[in-house]
Amino acid sequence: MNQQVLGNLDRIIDNDPTLKQRDINFEVTNGMVAIKGEVRNADEKNRVGDMTKAAPGVKDVANGLQIEPGQ
Numbered sequence: 001m002n003q004q005v006l007g008n009l010d011r012i013i014d015n016d017p018t019l020k021q022r023d024i025n026f027e028v029t030n031g032m033v034a035i036k037g038e039v040r041n042a043d044e045k046n047r048v049g050d051m052t053k054a055a056p057g058v059k060d061v062a063n064g065l066q067i068e069p070g071q
Contacts, residue, residue, distance in 0.1 A: 001031075005031065005055065005058060008055050008057070009033065012055060019039075022039050023038045030059075031059030032061075033058050033062070035052060035062065038067075039067060045065045049061055
Protein backbone atom coordinates (compact mmCIF):
# COMPACT_ATOMS: atom_id res chain seq x y z
CA MET A 1 0.00 0.00 0.00
CA ASN A 2 2.81 2.46 0.89
CA GLN A 3 4.53 1.82 -2.45
CA GLN A 4 1.26 2.35 -4.32
CA VAL A 5 0.66 5.69 -2.59
CA LEU A 6 4.28 6.71 -3.21
CA GLY A 7 3.98 5.80 -6.89
CA ASN A 8 0.80 7.89 -7.23
CA LEU A 9 2.47 10.88 -5.58
CA ASP A 10 5.55 10.62 -7.79
CA ARG A 11 3.31 10.51 -10.90
CA ILE A 12 1.34 13.57 -9.75
CA ILE A 13 4.55 15.59 -9.35
CA ASP A 14 6.05 14.28 -12.60
CA ASN A 15 2.93 15.38 -14.48
CA ASP A 16 3.28 18.97 -13.26
CA PRO A 17 5.66 20.93 -15.53
CA THR A 18 6.86 23.21 -12.71
CA LEU A 19 6.95 20.84 -9.76
CA LYS A 20 8.79 18.07 -11.62
CA GLN A 21 11.80 20.41 -11.69
CA ARG A 22 11.83 20.69 -7.89
CA ASP A 23 13.51 18.45 -5.33
CA ILE A 24 10.42 16.88 -3.74
CA ASN A 25 10.48 13.59 -1.83
CA PHE A 26 7.76 11.65 -0.07
CA GLU A 27 7.91 9.23 2.84
CA VAL A 28 4.77 7.14 3.24
CA THR A 29 3.91 5.19 6.40
CA ASN A 30 0.43 3.69 6.76
CA GLY A 31 -1.19 6.49 4.78
CA MET A 32 0.74 9.23 6.57
CA VAL A 33 2.84 11.22 4.10
CA ALA A 34 5.85 13.36 5.01
CA ILE A 35 6.87 15.74 2.23
CA LYS A 36 10.51 16.86 2.13
CA GLY A 37 12.59 18.89 -0.26
CA GLU A 38 12.65 22.37 -1.71
CA VAL A 39 10.27 24.53 -3.72
CA ARG A 40 10.57 28.15 -4.90
CA ASN A 41 7.62 29.80 -3.12
CA ALA A 42 4.66 29.35 -0.77
CA ASP A 43 2.25 28.73 -3.66
CA GLU A 44 4.28 25.72 -4.80
CA LYS A 45 4.49 24.41 -1.23
CA ASN A 46 0.72 24.73 -0.79
CA ARG A 47 0.04 23.16 -4.20
CA VAL A 48 2.17 20.12 -3.35
CA GLY A 49 0.37 19.79 -0.01
CA ASP A 50 -3.07 20.02 -1.61
CA MET A 51 -2.19 17.55 -4.37
CA THR A 52 -0.83 15.13 -1.78
CA LYS A 53 -3.93 15.37 0.43
CA ALA A 54 -6.13 14.65 -2.60
CA ALA A 55 -4.19 11.51 -3.63
CA PRO A 56 -5.82 8.10 -3.05
CA GLY A 57 -4.76 6.33 0.13
CA VAL A 58 -3.41 9.45 1.87
CA LYS A 59 -4.76 9.88 5.40
CA ASP A 60 -2.61 12.74 6.68
CA VAL A 61 0.16 15.01 5.40
CA ALA A 62 3.15 16.65 7.08
CA ASN A 63 4.39 19.30 4.65
CA GLY A 64 8.04 19.85 5.51
CA LEU A 65 9.00 21.50 2.22
CA GLN A 66 11.51 24.33 2.49
CA ILE A 67 11.06 27.48 0.44
CA GLU A 68 14.26 28.38 -1.43
CA PRO A 69 13.71 31.16 -3.98
CA GLY A 70 15.54 30.57 -7.26
CA GLN A 71 18.72 32.36 -8.24
